[in-house]
Amino acid sequence: MNSKAKIEALWIIGVLVVLVVAAGINIYTTESPNFTIATKETPSSPIPGNTTVVYVEGVQWSWLFTTYNSTGKHTTTDGVTLTVNHTYTFVITSIKGSHQFAVIHDLYIPQFDVQAYAVPGQNNTITFTPIHTGTFIIECVEYCGYLHYEMRGYLTVVA
Amino acid sequence: MSATMLLLEVSIILSFVFVILFFMYYKYLTVKTGMDNASDESDYYDSSSYFREKRKSNGAISTSAFVLTDSKSIGLRYLMTSLVFFFIAGTFGVIMRVSLIEPTPTLFAHREVLYDILTTEHSILMIYMWAVGSAFGLAYYLLPTFLKIKNDKYGNISSWAYWIYVLGGIFILLSRTSTRWYYYPPLALQLNPYGAGSMNWLAVIGMEMIFIGIAIASITVIRMIIFDRSQEVPMTKMPLFAWGVLFTLIMFLASAPFMMAALVMLFYDFFNPIFFTGVGGSSPISFAELFWVWGHPIVYIAILPQFGLIYEIIPKFTGKKIFSYSSGVLALGLLMPLSELVWGHHLLNSGLGLAWGLFFTTASFAVTIPSAITVFNYIATLWSAEKIRLTVPMLFVINGIFDFIIGGITGVMQSTLVINEEVHGTYWITGHFHFIFMGITTGIAFAAIYMIWPSLTSGRKYDQRLANWHLSLTAIGSFIMSIGWTVGGFLGMPRYVSGYFARFQVYQDIAIAGGVIIGIGQLFFLANLIKSLLEEPSTSPSNVLEEVYKLPSPGAVGGD
Numbered sequence: 001m002n003s004k005a006k007i008e009a010l011w012i013i014g015v016l017v018v019l020v021v022a023a024g025i026n027i028y029t030t031e032s033p034n035f036t037i038a039t040k041e042t043p044s045s046p047i048p049g050n051t052t053v054v055y056v057e058g059v060q061w062s063w064l065f066t067t068y069n070s071t072g073k074h075t076t077t078d079g080v081t082l083t084v085n086h087t088y089t090f091v092i093t094s095i096k097g098s099h100q101f102a103v104i105h106d107l108y109i110p111q112f113d114v115q116a117y118a119v120p121g122q123n124n125t126i127t128f129t130p131i132h133t134g135t136f137i138i139e140c141v142e143y144c145g146y147l148h149y150e151m152r153g154y155l156t157v158v159a
Numbered sequence: 160m161s162a163t164m165l166l167l168e169v170s171i172i173l174s175f176v177f178v179i180l181f182f183m184y185y186k187y188l189t190v191k192t193g194m195d196n197a198s199d200e201s202d203y204y205d206s207s208s209y210f211r212e213k214r215k216s217n218g219a220i221s222t223s224a225f226v227l228t229d230s231k232s233i234g235l236r237y238l239m240t241s242l243v244f245f246f247i248a249g250t251f252g253v254i255m256r257v258s259l260i261e262p263t264p265t266l267f268a269h270r271e272v273l274y275d276i277l278t279t280e281h282s283i284l285m286i287y288m289w290a291v292g293s294a295f296g297l298a299y300y301l302l303p304t305f306l307k308i309k310n311d312k313y314g315n316i317s318s319w320a321y322w323i324y325v326l327g328g329i330f331i332l333l334s335r336t337s338t339r340w341y342y343y344p345p346l347a348l349q350l351n352p353y354g355a356g357s358m359n360w361l362a363v364i365g366m367e368m369i370f371i372g373i374a375i376a377s378i379t380v381i382r383m384i385i386f387d388r389s390q391e392v393p394m395t396k397m398p399l400f401a402w403g404v405l406f407t408l409i410m411f412l413a414s415a416p417f418m419m420a421a422l423v424m425l426f427y428d429f430f431n432p433i434f435f436t437g438v439g440g441s442s443p444i445s446f447a448e449l450f451w452v453w454g455h456p457i458v459y460i461a462i463l464p465q466f467g468l469i470y471e472i473i474p475k476f477t478g479k480k481i482f483s484y485s486s487g488v489l490a491l492g493l494l495m496p497l498s499e500l501v502w503g504h505h506l507l508n509s510g511l512g513l514a515w516g517l518f519f520t521t522a523s524f525a526v527t528i529p530s531a532i533t534v535f536n537y538i539a540t541l542w543s544a545e546k547i548r549l550t551v552p553m554l555f556v557i558n559g560i561f562d563f564i565i566g567g568i569t570g571v572m573q574s575t576l577v578i579n580e581e582v583h584g585t586y587w588i589t590g591h592f593h594f595i596f597m598g599i600t601t602g603i604a605f606a607a608i609y610m611i612w613p614s615l616t617s618g619r620k621y622d623q624r625l626a627n628w629h630l631s632l633t634a635i636g637s638f639i640m641s642i643g644w645t646v647g648g649f650l651g652m653p654r655y656v657s658g659y660f661a662r663f664q665v666y667q668d669i670a671i672a673g674g675v676i677i678g679i680g681q682l683f684f685l686a687n688l689i690k691s692l693l694e695e696p697s698t699s700p701s702n703v704l705e706e707v708y709k710l711p712s713p714g715a716v717g718g719d
Contacts, residue, residue, distance in 0.1 A: 004482070004483065007539060008483055008486050011531070011532065011535040012486075012528075012532065014531075015527060015528050015531040015532065015535075016528070018527065018531075019524050019525065019527050019528060022524050022527075022571060022575070023520075023521050023524050025575065026517070026520050026521065026524070026574075026575045026576055026577075027517060027521075029575070029576070029577045030513060030516075030517065030576055030577070035576075035577060036580075037507070037508070037512070037513055037516060037576065037580065038508050038509070038510050038512075039510055039512040039513070040509075040510030040511070040512065041510075094437070099349050099354065100345075100348075100432070101345035101348060101349075101432065101436050101437065101438065102345065102437060103343075103345050103346040103349070103354075103443075104343050104345075104346065104443055104444075104447075106508065106583075106584055108583075108584060108585075108651070108653065110581065110585075110650065110651025111651065113577065113580050113581045114580070115508045115580045115581075115583060115584070116508055116510070117444075117506075117508055117509040117510060119437065119442070119443060119444055119509065119510065120345065120436070120437025120438070120443060121436075121437035121438060121440075121441070121442060121443075122437070122442060122444070122510060124509070124510040137651065137660060137662075139651070139653045139660075140653070141583070141584025141585065141653045141654070141655075142343070142584060143275075143338075143339045143343075143346070143655045144346060145346060145349065145353055145354045145355075146271050146272065146275070146352070146353035146354070147271065147353075148271075148655070148656060148657075149264075149271070149653075149656035149657050149658035149659065150658065152660070
């Protein structure tokens, strides 16, 4: 084996090591309790434990957050208030506004590392627990028309 | 005006148009027959190459390229139109960047609509007309020399393909679509300025035409590489650029049908919305999936030929052969199947779930292997060279490798599920692919154009000073722009928006500065072109990229 082949073998092995390590980290982080990813499902009832279900609807061009409790149905637009260290399940879908069809949106809470598409005719579920109090931004990151950029707001986490 | 009068006027105008068209066709036929007879008498199979040789134009920029149908002329057409579209789409890019100077759109009336149109046109035209167009231009222009092709007889088909493709691009431009380059329905079905643009249907037709044009051209180029290649150039010694083009076009033909079918279904949806509406069991996500089966390979189509070109350019300025020919072919070849396996990483948050997510992210990591082998191959070649001549094309190559390393590492990072959830849909992604598209696609295309400059301008030199300005401003501007986006995107700055949270102002401002610098840089290229066309020819019209094409070493283990 001459030096050229050696160098080639070396860089292929080096790349493979990087690949395996990166893939390992990728799989390892998904095992973490804080990890959450959107899945195409409607949450089964009854809801486990002390989880609160928030129904999120994207419409051209705002976000509607709906919760149900003993006092009835509560809907807020472009913002929602959550309680810290409490687990929430967001059920996200898209409903039609003035146009014939609903369009695809994408709910994104950057500081929580939470992102899920709002797809017409499909419920996407994502579960997470806010661990800090404060005000955080929410955005739509899938282009949905004229006022796409105004599909944003603030999410407040209180103690 | 009554309907009868209108009908009368329309028919009169139409008959005039037909008379003029017939006259043009008659003239064309007369000239064509004359050309054919003349070339037949001189024992030429193909009248175009006969006339090109007779006129000694040697593949220079001229309008005759649009009439002649030999490969060099077809290549020139692609190069010229891709440059025109590059400047159109680039202007759009600079305008939309500047329009983002304030967080809330108040500067122009309906800035949102303007921004949406500009950003959509910028992305579609840059990818399909500039990246693909320049790659086809260089392939048609360089491959006949690289592969010593004598049998250049599919010019008519290539010519048709070219016209369909350019007309498609013009349709896209005229449609003023604002649906973004991925055409997601049901938004794409909203034919009003507040949805996808009033004439989005025209953009769908234009896109389909671009696909048909590229598909026909792909088949002719593949034929050229595999069958029309001279016997002196065996497959195992083919230039790496030819390998890059071959793999790219096979990749295109393997993945484009999905998007072509999806576009037809989308077009049907304009009249009878049944396929992608989310009503009655249909899912809009199925369009997104069909799109990305194509949409991921397209981004490699924009870099693979350029990867091949880098392998051709480096030896010209280092005087050394490529470090390893076989691992270069292997890497380019590996990108082809891998690119077809990773499309899901564009939709990780759409509800695919964990298992699919892990499959697509792991497959995306595997793309690292060929990319890294390619980069290591470049670095090893540069490393083992005794001296490197830092001319403008070589500096473009070095800048491209530098940018590709940043763009590649950000790419590996974002294919981790956790990080993807953080950066998907943000400017991080924009930064990631602008590093690569500015460094590799644009940079290498310009490097090649500078190298074949004497041929393009029939024996004129480019101005070194202007070229250096072009290079520096493009490199610095694209770095500033992309780094502003990458950092801002990681903090959650959404892309594709005409307004933004005021907290992201600083990153937008950095990107605006970078974008304007790039824009100014391209003016130096234009000035250079005009300046050298005004000068008298001062050098031989041959160019360093094509002259005495030496075959690369047959194997990796061949020593020096």
